[in-house]
Amino acid sequence: MKKLLFVLLGSTLLYSCVDNPEGAKADTKDSVSANGSAAGTELKVDPSASSIAWLGNKISGSHNGTVNITGGSLFVQDSKLTGGNFTIDMTSIKDLDITDTTYKAKLEGHLKAADFFDVANHPTATFEITSVSDSASTLKISGNLTLRGTSKNITFNANVTENTGTSLKAKADFNINRHDWGITYPGQKDDAISQEINLKVDLSAKQ
Numbered sequence: 001m002k003k004l005l006f007v008l009l010g011s012t013l014l015y016s017c018v019d020n021p022e023g024a025k026a027d028t029k030d031s032v033s034a035n036g037s038a039a040g041t042e043l044k045v046d047p048s049a050s051s052i053a054w055l056g057n058k059i060s061g062s063h064n065g066t067v068n069i070t071g072g073s074l075f076v077q078d079s080k081l082t083g084g085n086f087t088i089d090m091t092s093i094k095d096l097d098i099t100d101t102t103y104k105a106k107l108e109g110h111l112k113a114a115d116f117f118d119v120a121n122h123p124t125a126t127f128e129i130t131s132v133s134d135s136a137s138t139l140k141i142s143g144n145l146t147l148r149g150t151s152k153n154i155t156f157n158a159n160v161t162e163n164t165g166t167s168l169k170a171k172a173d174f175n176i177n178r179h180d181w182g183i184t185y186p187g188q189k190d191d192a193i194s195q196e197i198n199l200k201v202d203l204s205a206k207q
Contacts, residue, residue, distance in 0.1 A: 021055045021062070021198035023175040024156070031144040031151035034130050038075035038083025041207065043168055045072035045086050049204035052088065057194040058187055063107065068092035070124075074205040079165050081132050081139060086203065088125040090117050115185045122148050139170065147181045158201075167206040174199060 050069040055062060072086025093111050098104040112119040129143040130153060142155040154176060162169035175196040178184075187193035 018059055018192050018194045019057055020194045020196035021057050021175060023173055023196075023198045025196060026154040026156040026174045026176050028152050028154050028177065028180050031146075031153050032130050032142075034083070034128055034144070038129070040075040040077025040080075040082045041165070043074045043076060043084075043166070043205035043207055045069060045074065045084075045203065045205045047071055049169075050086070051202045053200040053202075054093075055198040055200075059191045062097075063095055064097050065093065065095040065108075067094075069203070072127075072205075074168055074203070076163070076165060076168060079163055080134060081129075081141075081160075081168065081170075083129045083132070084205075085126065085128040085143075088127070089123070090119045090125055091123050093117065093119075116183055118148055141172070145176070145181075148183060150181045152180050167204075169202075169204045171203075172199075172201045 047069050052067050052069060053064065054067060055064040068089045070087045070089045072084060074084035075082045091112065093108065095104050095107050095111075098107060111117055114120070125145070125147045127143050127145050129141060131142045133140045139158045139160060140155065141158050142153060144151050145154050154174075156172055156174040158170045158172040160168065160170050175198050177195050178197050179195050185193070
């Protein structure tokens, strides 16, 4: 029992030494049912103009990279976003800050491994909007993020940068706690990884 307590205490102290990335933490709760089909005009997500950038901290520094959005739909009625979804290709995750090709491949391989995103068993992630409230160009979006086989409902703010009725562009910048999706790998013994990951989502959709 004492050994277990020391291990737990040591892990807590190590995590407390790691700063989470800057960014507002998304409110996270159990997944909820989507309200059926969204109303309005369907706009198709453009993968070539959409992206997700990620950032994770550790005691010795940080790593950042991207993961690809492969498609999806947004629905707009009376120039307002009413719902939508998109799919993320987890096999596309890559690092952008490492110049050494061997180290870069090692990190990307670990991110895809079973103790992180487990892409062999979960090659895609999805996000499905469950509610939207808006004020001017700012949206408060809630939706089910399914990652590594676990679905959680997250709420975050997004900014609309273009909305013509037939096209929509929006950006969001928020943190999630990876532990909520069962990604609990702590990092190296002397180089712990932050529990939160920063995500910058840039979404573009058109008819």
